[in-house]
Amino acid sequence: MRVYxxxxxxxxxxxxxxxxxxxxxxxxxxxxxAADGSGARETRIDLDVHTGTHLDASLxxxxxxxxxxxxxxxxxxxxxxxxxxxxxxxGIGAAVLRERLHALVAVPSAAPSSEQGEAWRAELRGxxxxxxxxxxxxxxxxxxxxxLAADGAEFLAGLQVRGVGIDALGIERDQPGxxxxxxxxxxxxxxxxxxxxxxxxxxxxxxxxxPLSLVDVEASPVRAVLIDDPELVAYFSxxxxxxx
Amino acid sequence: MRVYxxxxxxxxxxxxxxxxxxxxxxxxxxxxxAADGSGARETRIDLDVHTGTHLDASLxxxxxxxxxxxxxxxxxxxxxxxxxxxxxxxGIGAAVLRERLHALVAVPSAAPSSEQGEAWRAELRGxxxxxxxxxxxxxxxxxxxxxLAADGAEFLAGLQVRGVGIDALGIERDQPGxxxxxxxxxxxxxxxxxxxxxxxxxxxxxxxxxPLSLVDVEASPVRAVLIDDPELVAYFSxxxxxxx
Numbered sequence: 001m002r003v004y005x006x007x008x009x010x011x012x013x014x015x016x017x018x019x020x021x022x023x024x025x026x027x028x029x030x031x032x033x034a035a036d037g038s039g040a041r042e043t044r045i046d047l048d049v050h051t052g053t054h055l056d057a058s059l060x061x062x063x064x065x066x067x068x069x070x071x072x073x074x075x076x077x078x079x080x081x082x083x084x085x086x087x088x089x090x091g092i093g094a095a096v097l098r099e100r101l102h103a104l105v106a107v108p109s110a111a112p113s114s115e116q117g118e119a120w121r122a123e124l125r126g127x128x129x130x131x132x133x134x135x136x137x138x139x140x141x142x143x144x145x146x147x148l149a150a151d152g153a154e155f156l157a158g159l160q161v162r163g164v165g166i167d168a169l170g171i172e173r174d175q176p177g178x179x180x181x182x183x184x185x186x187x188x189x190x191x192x193x194x195x196x197x198x199x200x201x202x203x204x205x206x207x208x209x210x211p212l213s214l215v216d217v218e219a220s221p222v223r224a225v226l227i228d229d230p231e232l233v234a235y236f237s238x239x240x241x242x243x244x
Numbered sequence: 245m246r247v248y249x250x251x252x253x254x255x256x257x258x259x260x261x262x263x264x265x266x267x268x269x270x271x272x273x274x275x276x277x278a279a280d281g282s283g284a285r286e287t288r289i290d291l292d293v294h295t296g297t298h299l300d301a302s303l304x305x306x307x308x309x310x311x312x313x314x315x316x317x318x319x320x321x322x323x324x325x326x327x328x329x330x331x332x333x334x335g336i337g338a339a340v341l342r343e344r345l346h347a348l349v350a351v352p353s354a355a356p357s358s359e360q361g362e363a364w365r366a367e368l369r370g371x372x373x374x375x376x377x378x379x380x381x382x383x384x385x386x387x388x389x390x391x392l393a394a395d396g397a398e399f400l401a402g403l404q405v406r407g408v409g410i411d412a413l414g415i416e417r418d419q420p421g422x423x424x425x426x427x428x429x430x431x432x433x434x435x436x437x438x439x440x441x442x443x444x445x446x447x448x449x450x451x452x453x454x455p456l457s458l459v460d461v462e463a464s465p466v467r468a469v470l471i472d473d474p475e476l477v478a479y480f481s482x483x484x485x486x487x488x
Contacts (some may be wrong), residue, residue, distance in 0.1 A: 038421070216271075
């Protein structure tokens with residue numbers, strides 16, 4: 001069992017979307033130790049809920065969509081496939097996603113060839129698909145970050161995945177009307193942005209990334225982990241339909 | 245498999261420690277939808293890291309103690325025992341803890357009676373012990389909240405538990421010098437405060453409650469869940485020593 005912390009540390013000097021200063025977190029110590037070490041420390045944090053590793057709920061892009069507190073916690077853990085696109089630029093579309101996921105997702109060998117397409121779809125249904133791009137390889141905001149193209153979002157939505165994640169601070173870039181967000185969020189598919197997948201090999205993992213229960217808020221910072229353990233993966237594989 | 249959300253929702257009107265107004269969270273919408281529903285919503289949250297359901301790291305009470313970001317994520321999940329003290333007042337000490345945990349924790353029946361004490365200790369080592377008190381039964385701050393007494397903290401530290409949780413917003417009350425915090429935190433035992441255990445029966449669960457990776461900060465709000473499933477409990481029971 002190996003645990004990968006795929007969250008980026010949160011601190012006042014961290015990088016932000018489009019390098020905007022006003023998006024940085026602010027920490028304020030509101031109570032501190034006495035000179036002799038007695039007493040206690042107490043801090044307030046002030047942060048944009050889209051800073052660092054975070055979850056977007058539907059309310060981010062859909063005025064009638066649910067906020068983070070309204071979603072059951074079991075939607076935020078389960079099986080995740082990490083797919084590597086570190087050598088790609090621009091939008092990641094349906095064709096390259098299909099190719100990587102066919103290479104990555106094992107179809108039960110018992111399935112006759114005529115049913116392997118359906119068996120492959122069944123393996124992906126209810127899972128998280130996490131895209132590792134060159135954003136994981138740097139400690140700064142990439143202005144030309146690789147992203148999930150609209151037709152890639154349609155492809156994953158068609159597979160009925162539970163969530164989609166990327167290491168960039170955005171899941172799309174320069175797409176008028178934000179189609180990638182809307183395709184996923186309108187079908188209740190969670191979006192994770194700002195993951196750090198630098199150390200994580202392609203493969204299948206157990207994934208835990210629960211948002212804070214922020215009432216009527218459209219997103220939440222998360223601590224996200226991937227656990228590499230075949231026994232735990234087998235456990236969650238049997239329960240993929242839990243919250244689909 | 246049943247999932248209990250044991251976190252309290254976070255919102256500007258939530259109750260705080262000693263009902264202090266200045267400890268409440270503040271939410272600010274910094275960007276919002278246009279009248280036609282286009283655009284997106286973006287919020288900043290400003291909160292005391294000890295508000296609602298949260299984890300205290302050692303730096304809360306020990307000037308040289310580690311902050312939340314410095315602790316490996318595998319310290320924050322595993323086996324949890326929920327012990328019920330809803331009919332008790334005041335400090336929960338070693339004697340009543342021993343009694344409840346003996347009633348609750350099954351010793352492998354193969355153990356000869358001379359070794360049952362050690363077998364019982366081995367079952368508890370590396371687990372989380374969560375105290376359900378009458379704080380779970382109300383939606384307000386109890387000024388006379390039941391708490392973990394110093395000798396109860398010594399008892400749990402002696403068992404080498406991984407973490408201790410309580411539903412009150414504090415794990416101790418009116419103890420000069422904060423001995424309960426210091427006994428636990430000086431031994432690297434995580435403290436969870438502000439859990440909501442109202443719906444949770446006594447028993448054994450898988451527990452997940454990871455803090456945000458807040459750099460050099462002494463505590464973090466958490467989304468905490470208990471999973472009631474014998475297979476998952478068996479899985480984590482084999483791995484209790486993981487981060488001990």
